[in-house]
Amino acid sequence: MTTTGSITSSRSLSYIALFAALMAVFGLIPKVDLPFGVPITLQSLGVMLAGCLLGPKRGFFAIALFLLAVALGLPLLPGGRGGLAVFVAPAGGFLFGWMFGAFTCGLLMRRMAGATGKGLLAAAFLSSVVGGIVVVYAFGIVGLSLVAHMSLSQAALAMLIFVPGDLIKCGICAMLVQTVMRGMPSWRLDRD
């Protein structure tokens, strides 16, 4: 029963703002450490979820709104970081990648919106791997190589350590999308 109008409608604004808020809350939830010492922050999960559940455009704007608040100085990233400094940091490329990652997630999810059951699980997992890992890391690697003057392959190698954690997040995202579709059958995945 959720009918949404154009991307600039007040209805869309509500979804965009509330997903941006979810990103902020994911930054507040204490981070979980993997056995081998790599911290998992939930915010990249928020990126995948925003893309999968809101669709490409709204997902993109939700992350953009969140990053705008961070850039204006609100301490919303894990550990209370914020301000323009985080965008010039070595991991700043990831932040830009988040927006396009959410967009890609949404684009793919919308293509496979008809899937149900295990198919839906697979579709959401595939969307989050491509959007949340491939696209986000592409931006992150370019960012790191620019800031640290490394070659692209060196930067990519340095990032490999985070991939296992992010794969787990893709799995969590897929399960969440499936749970949401069970719990809220009225939610539609085929919106733009």
Next chain:
Amino acid sequence: MPAWAKLAILSVCGTLLVLVDRPIHLGLACAVVLLLFASLGRTAWRRVRMLGGIAIACALIVGFHGFLGSTPLGVASALRLASAAMLALMLTLTTRFEDLLIVLETVMQPLRRFGVPTERIALGIGLMLRFAENFYVQWQRLDDAYRARAGHGGGLRLLAPLTIRTLQTAERVADALAARLGR
């Protein structure tokens, strides 16, 4: 100094930092920025730990390039990163959030002609902050309830109910906003 002037200076300095690549020049720039930062006084120094992550990153970059035998390049990158981060932190420390938001709205004013509803940015940020607080409370309630049932915190298990509650709230707020704003 007004917020727009600080932003303008920051973007000019940022561009200059990218254009310069001699370590000696970057070192000078970094020293000047450090002096400026010190001039902010004790309140600013208390927030200097926000630069801790940047310091670690700088050390890693120098170490990496030292390992490959290209130390000057590493020092230059680290100095550039440290200067840019300090400049940005100075802006964040000395400018109020609202002032920056006003600058942003003014800069984006011309976009209105192309149908971009720029006045909604402030509304969006306001909504986001209000609901971030709301969702955090909801998450804590879910965690308390789980703790009462199971004896330990729920952790990642609570993500599904939290997400569903978020979406339900989003639908209600969307209805309310549509009713008040008209479309």
